Amino acid sequence: MEDKKTPLLDQLEQGPWPSFVTEMKKAAEKDDSAKDLLLQLEQSYVDKKGHWKHGGIVGVRGYGAGVIGRYSDSPEEFPHVAEFHTVRVNQPSGWFYNTATLRKLCDIWEKRGSGLTNLHGSTGDVILLGTKTDQLQPTFDELSDAGFDLGGSGSGLRTPSCCCGPARCEWSCFDTLDLCNDLTHTFQNQMHRPMWPYKFKFKISGCPNDCVASIARADLSIIGTWRDSLRIDQEQVKEYARSGMDIRGEVCEKCPTKALKFDEKAQELQVKVEDCTRCMHCINRMPKAIRPGVDKGATILIGGKATILRSAFLSWVIVPFMKMEPPYQELKDLIDKIWEWWDENGKTRERVGELIYRLGMGNFLRAVGLPPVPQMVREPRANPYIFWQANEVERGEGK
Amino acid sequence: MSRTDLGPPDYREMLPPIIKENYGQWQYHEYVQPGVMKHVSESGAELFTIRVGSPRLVSLDFIREICDLADTYCDGYLRFTSRHNVEFLLSKEENVQPLLDALKLKGYPVGGIGNAMSSMVHTQGWIHCHTPATDASGIVKAVMDDLFEHFTHMDLPARLRVALACCLNMCGAVHCSDIAILGIHRTVPRINHDRLSKVCEIPTVIASCPTAAIKPDPQKKSVKINEEKCMYCGNCFTMCPAMEIMDPVNDGIAILVGGKVSNARTGPMFSRLAIPFLPNNPPRWPEVVDAVHKIVEVWIADAQTGERVGEWINRIGWERFFDRTGIPFTDKHIDDYIFSVPTFRSTTNFKW
Numbered sequence: 134m135e136d137k138k139t140p141l142l143d144q145l146e147q148g149p150w151p152s153f154v155t156e157m158k159k160a161a162e163k164d165d166s167a168k169d170l171l172l173q174l175e176q177s178y179v180d181k182k183g184h185w186k187h188g189g190i191v192g193v194r195g196y197g198a199g200v201i202g203r204y205s206d207s208p209e210e211f212p213h214v215a216e217f218h219t220v221r222v223n224q225p226s227g228w229f230y231n232t233a234t235l236r237k238l239c240d241i242w243e244k245r246g247s248g249l250t251n252l253h254g255s256t257g258d259v260i261l262l263g264t265k266t267d268q269l270q271p272t273f274d275e276l277s278d279a280g281f282d283l284g285g286s287g288s289g290l291r292t293p294s295c296c297c298g299p300a301r302c303e304w305s306c307f308d309t310l311d312l313c314n315d316l317t318h319t320f321q322n323q324m325h326r327p328m329w330p331y332k333f334k335f336k337i338s339g340c341p342n343d344c345v346a347s348i349a350r351a352d353l354s355i356i357g358t359w360r361d362s363l364r365i366d367q368e369q370v371k372e373y374a375r376s377g378m379d380i381r382g383e384v385c386e387k388c389p390t391k392a393l394k395f396d397e398k399a400q401e402l403q404v405k406v407e408d409c410t411r412c413m414h415c416i417n418r419m420p421k422a423i424r425p426g427v428d429k430g431a432t433i434l435i436g437g438k439a440t441i442l443r444s445a446f447l448s449w450v451i452v453p454f455m456k457m458e459p460p461y462q463e464l465k466d467l468i469d470k471i472w473e474w475w476d477e478n479g480k481t482r483e484r485v486g487e488l489i490y491r492l493g494m495g496n497f498l499r500a501v502g503l504p505p506v507p508q509m510v511r512e513p514r515a516n517p518y519i520f521w522q523a524n525e526v527e528r529g530e531g532k
Numbered sequence: 533m534s535r536t537d538l539g540p541p542d543y544r545e546m547l548p549p550i551i552k553e554n555y556g557q558w559q560y561h562e563y564v565q566p567g568v569m570k571h572v573s574e575s576g577a578e579l580f581t582i583r584v585g586s587p588r589l590v591s592l593d594f595i596r597e598i599c600d601l602a603d604t605y606c607d608g609y610l611r612f613t614s615r616h617n618v619e620f621l622l623s624k625e626e627n628v629q630p631l632l633d634a635l636k637l638k639g640y641p642v643g644g645i646g647n648a649m650s651s652m653v654h655t656q657g658w659i660h661c662h663t664p665a666t667d668a669s670g671i672v673k674a675v676m677d678d679l680f681e682h683f684t685h686m687d688l689p690a691r692l693r694v695a696l697a698c699c700l701n702m703c704g705a706v707h708c709s710d711i712a713i714l715g716i717h718r719t720v721p722r723i724n725h726d727r728l729s730k731v732c733e734i735p736t737v738i739a740s741c742p743t744a745a746i747k748p749d750p751q752k753k754s755v756k757i758n759e760e761k762c763m764y765c766g767n768c769f770t771m772c773p774a775m776e777i778m779d780p781v782n783d784g785i786a787i788l789v790g791g792k793v794s795n796a797r798t799g800p801m802f803s804r805l806a807i808p809f810l811p812n813n814p815p816r817w818p819e820v821v822d823a824v825h826k827i828v829e830v831w832i833a834d835a836q837t838g839e840r841v842g843e844w845i846n847r848i849g850w851e852r853f854f855d856r857t858g859i860p861f862t863d864k865h866i867d868d869y870i871f872s873v874p875t876f877r878s879t880t881n882f883k884w
Contacts, residue, residue, distance in 0.1 A: 144816060148677030150673055151585060151586060151587045151639070152587060153590075156590050159591040177658035179764050181783070181814065183657075183664050187662050203660060224540060225542070229551075231609055231615075232599035232602050236596065239872055247592075251588050251616075253589055270739075282536075282537070282539050296614065300551050300555060302558060302560055305556070307584065308556070313609065314542070314543055344614055345614045348793055350710035385795050389797055394612050413794070413795060422563075437823075439703070440707060444870060447800050481736060482739070521849070
């Protein structure tokens with residue numbers, strides 16, 4: 134057989150950034166499907182279009198999720214990627230690994246798949262990229278024996294993910310890793326057996342820096358915060374001033390609510406606690422001098438999603454503050470109510486944010502039992518098109 | 533049958549001893565040099581992190597190699613970041629330089645921390661997806677090669693987050709990144725009437741259209757498209773294989789700018805359209821690379837210290853953004869979807 138060439142892809146082995154083509158070639162030396170993937174991609178680069186057939190429904194016994202089926206549209210030309218399915222494997226909280234665990238995963242995938250992976254998929258899963266239908270069950274069996282489980286796909290709970298939290302960050306306002314792990318275990322059924330109108334994602338960030346982008350990339354965003362004052366170490370403030378930092382310019386003037394004042398004479402930083410919106414800027418700039426408060430918990434936001442169908446949404450506040458301590462019962466009760474309402478009212482392929490947009494926050498809040506508070510809005514409505522509940526008006530001429 | 537519902541491996545077994553001992557006790561951190569952080573615990577313990585760029589699409593050889601390095605220098609522990617970088621976690625300062633040397637020898641880039649560019653969040657593209665309007669890995673490689681110095685140096689006004697999605701599904705982070713590269717179509721789907729009723733659920737196809745451009749066509753047992761209402765999002769193709777939309781001549785890239793997710797100073801912002809269309813030009817997409825390069829250069833020259841791309845644009849105004857970058861403003865930039873009016877300029881405050 135002649136050795137087929139990849140002149141276009143070869144150009145992507147040049148340059149300083151690590152090359153995915155080099156990675157594909159390494160895998161292609163050991164596996165025919167990785168080799169055909171490379172050749173099919175070269176063809177895509179020539180044709181300027183994808184060469185995967187539409188859709189594909191495959192899976193493992195007992196689950197309705199976790200595997201993305203994929204078939205080549207040119208199986209005669211690229212027979213080893215005629216079937217080339219992705220397996221999503223649930224990552225450990227915070228993407229921390231010991232090497233023994235990663236090596237176990239490598240051994241299984243070397244035997245059962247293409248040898249190509251994504252570390253990691255955008256939602257957080259380990260992506261095992263490319264295997265045949267008859268390999269799916271054996272792959273899962275071996276993964277399961279080695280202590281791995283599949284992640285989510287389809288119209289169910291997707292794999293939750295979280296920032297590194299208290300494992301390696303001084304700003305984390307609760308144990309993001311434990312909450313992520315706990316929710317994942319609690320809701321295994323909702324993840325593996327899709328039963329909802331559409332997908333649902335949790336993302337968990339320990340502070341408002343939001344290092345897993347939960348506000349933009351999760352239907353339910355759990356973001357750490359605190360209720361008391363910033364903790365300021367005035368000795369360290371003086372250190373920053375001595376080192377030449379323009380505290381007034383770089384910190385105080387950038388404060389969105391002008392809650393910080395720097396007393397040049399005393400070289401002290403004062404915070405007007407009730408004005409602080411906990412944006413993290415001053416803490417980010419002076420990590421040795423300023424820390425979050427001690428009365429910590431999380432803000433819960435809902436609705437984040439990408440554009441399709443009715444525009445992109447950033448999650449919005451539904452619970453300004455909730456304590457985040459095991460067993461997280463208050464949060465789990467709220468989640469159950471949200472899912473029940475969405476499952477009952479959501480149309481096919483309607484994300485929870487779009488359902489709230491369609492039926493209104495008032496209906497949502499009544500359904501899940503949350504009190505309306507000003508922290509939920511940027512500003513009150515400007516139009517007077519107000520709905521009243523029957524029990525809120527007197528029985529009169531109109532009734 | 534295998535065990536089910538066991539969930540992910542226990543993260544507690546994945547934490548190096550120094551993290552277990554100082555869990556939740558970190559006091560502060562500092563940047564030692566580009567790509568290297570030090571976290572100091574209340575106990576005085578010091579943890580060093582070396583962050584390394586990765587192509588995300590990696591072979592088992594890659595994984596085993598980083599495992600070897602972690603075994604040698606990090607007691608067998610490592611992690612990945614939310615932007616797909618690899619982080620080596622070191623409890624011994626004396627191992628930092630030897631690991632940096634080993635990484636250099638193997639060609640791994642160290643960086644992505646502080647006021648630098650980090651790795652690009654990206655998607656599957658032509659490697660594995662059926663709905664893309666462009667590739668992912670190829671463009672990412674081309675853009676990262678071009679902006680490489682900003683990954684390995686902390687020389688930017690603020691953090692720079694670049695993301696790519698290969699279609700309007702916008703998997704990942706393009707709707708909230710400083711610079712976003714988005715695959716788009718520009719032609720109406722082609723309906724395969726013979727196939728449609730066999731492989732598609734017609735009401736679902738109709739409901740999938742954001743602009744209600746799709747109607748039933750009972751005579752053909754199919755659907756019809758009002759071409760004037762279609763803006764080529766491709767969502768109907770996602771729902772129905774008989775509505776092919778890929779068009780190698782007209783598919784390409786839109787560039788959006790100014791998004792962010794952190795709450796620091798200003799709240800999170802969406803990315804907004806800067807360039808409506810650039811062609812797909814594999815393998816190195818020079819038009820896309822040049823466009824991103826130009827925007828980054830103007831931002832570097834113009835922004836105040838600490839100012840993200842979106843904050844910079846909000847300060848100078850969009851008219852000034854188009855002026856400074858030389859990007860032509862067109863009718864395509866003016867929103868005409870459901871939340872459009874609040875994006876119009878309802879004030880006489882603007883610059884000439």
